Amino acid sequence: MLAVHGGNTEEIARKYNLNSKEILDFSANINPVGLNENVKAAMINAIDKVVKYPDITYFDLKNSIGEFEKLDISNITLGNGAAEVIFNIVRALKPRKALLPAPTFSEYEEAIISVNGEIEYYKLKESNDFNLDDEFINKIKDDIDIIFICNPNNPTGCLTKKEFIRKVLNKALTTNTTVVIDESFLDFVKPNELYLSNDLLIDYKNLIIVKSLTKFFAIPGARIGYGLCSNNEIINEINKVIVPWSVNVIASEAIIQGLKEKDYIDKSIVYVKNEKEYLYSALKEIDSLKVFEPSVNFIMFKLLIDLDLKSELIKRRILIRSCDNYIGLSNSFYRVAVRTREENNKLISEIKNILFDK
Structure with missing residues (x-):
């Protein structure tokens, strides 16, 4: 069996009949500063x-x-x-x-x-x-x-x-x-x-x-x-x-x-640190989540209610990583990448909307 990974937007798009370009991908932990x-x-x-x-x-x-x-x-x-x-x-x-x-x-x-x-x-x-x-x-x-x-x-x-x-x-x-x-x-x-x-x-x-x-x-x-x-x-x-x-x-x-781009490297480190702290703080404010302190550009949390959060977010064209295939974790655990401020706010807003409706 092949390992399951994030970043599979094309596969998800085919499965749910979506346009892959419209999917906001929080499942792959890529530098949000983007390509230098x-x-x-x-x-x-x-x-x-x-x-x-x-x-x-x-x-x-x-x-x-x-x-x-x-x-x-x-x-x-x-x-x-x-x-x-x-x-x-x-x-x-x-x-x-x-x-x-x-x-x-x-x-x-x-x-x-x-x-x-x-x-x-x-x-x-x-x-x-x-x-x-x-x-x-x-x-x-x-x-x-x-x-x-x-x-x-x-x-x-x-x-x-x-x-x-x-x-x-x-x-x-x-x-x-x-x-x-x-x-x-x-x-x-x-x-x-x-x-x-x-x-x-x-x-x-x-x-x-x-x-x-x-x-x-x-x-x-x-x-x-x-x-x-x-x-x-x-x-x-x-x-x-x-x-x-x-x-x-x-x-x-x-x-x-x-490896020569020192300014890009330094800028990326600062940017990721700031957005990581912002997203972590925002997720911690949501009562139904137990959020684990992050160190880099992704955050793991545990959903404390019975809900398939990944599927609910896919309906809103947001892809997150379910951790149910990791040994030692259940389908209550999820991982999200740290992205731009606008994208992070979109994720936070949609998670709140989903949990409020429930």
């Missing part, structure tokens, strides 16, 4: 390069990422989105058993299943606001080959401090376990020194960091992500399973330009 004009120009200019294969070494792209992350390019592996990087890691390492928090991003589970691996779930507790705790570390046994931690976690938005990750890594060293930290949304967090794991790479050869570039630069259709690891043996194993030319030249040129 210089990045767009770089993508348009890259059209002329499609008559040739991409540089199979991706030297310029890896060099840009290396400068951005302050790491040597030998520590970088690329993928057609962060999801492909996750699958490449799993297919390279072929773990027999994985430890996953639940709820969390579904692609970890899908990747493990693709190599017939076993999964042990650590159920995060609503009473603890779905945060990881020391009980998770106690679950790391000799039979656990790989661990995935999403930081911040999707869909809960919980941040995990670097010092906790260090404790996980130390325990994992004793069990010969690889630890994968997915930081796909961490670029939206500033300051993020308490959470970034980059400086742990040198000391921990069992650490892999996964990053997504398309969410922050608002180009999810372009598909590009990368992994970071200081263990040459792991990098070499991952490179063996990578499909050649998996990143197209348009996506590559977009990111080379995007």
Whole structure:
């Protein structure tokens, strides 16, 4: 079974006989600032390069990422989105058993299943606001080959401090376990020194960091992500399973330009922070919702009455993410992206209208 994701506006439009362009999509967590004009120009200019294969070494792209992350390019592996990087890691390492928090991003589970691996779930507790705790570390046994931690976690938005990750890594060293930290949304967090794991790479050869570039630069259709690891043996194993030319030249040129756009990056962080706080405060005022404190550009909440809120909002051409397919969550949980002020107000207004009518 394929994982269920947000952003499926075309599928929803077909199902409900709607025009996809009329759907206000709160189900995909994309930078609401939108596509940077210089990045767009770089993508348009890259059209002329499609008559040739991409540089199979991706030297310029890896060099840009290396400068951005302050790491040597030998520590970088690329993928057609962060999801492909996750699958490449799993297919390279072929773990027999994985430890996953639940709820969390579904692609970890899908990747493990693709190599017939076993999964042990650590159920995060609503009473603890779905945060990881020391009980998770106690679950790391000799039979656990790989661990995935999403930081911040999707869909809960919980941040995990670097010092906790260090404790996980130390325990994992004793069990010969690889630890994968997915930081796909961490670029939206500033300051993020308490959470970034980059400086742990040198000391921990069992650490892999996964990053997504398309969410922050608002180009999810372009598909590009990368992994970071200081263990040459792991990098070499991952490179063996990578499909050649998996990143197209348009996506590559977009990111080379995007990583230079410091003003856009800074503006996006401030904008998302302000809108996140605005939307969070507005949702908290609605009595029928239990809203969990967000850290980045999405917010999870629990509906306290019996109602299919997603279906009700679709009638109003608004798409949100139901969390009923996440292990550890029920159909009472929903996730919404942080969008522009006008769009956020539209969501708030329609939720109030629906709940008032009920």
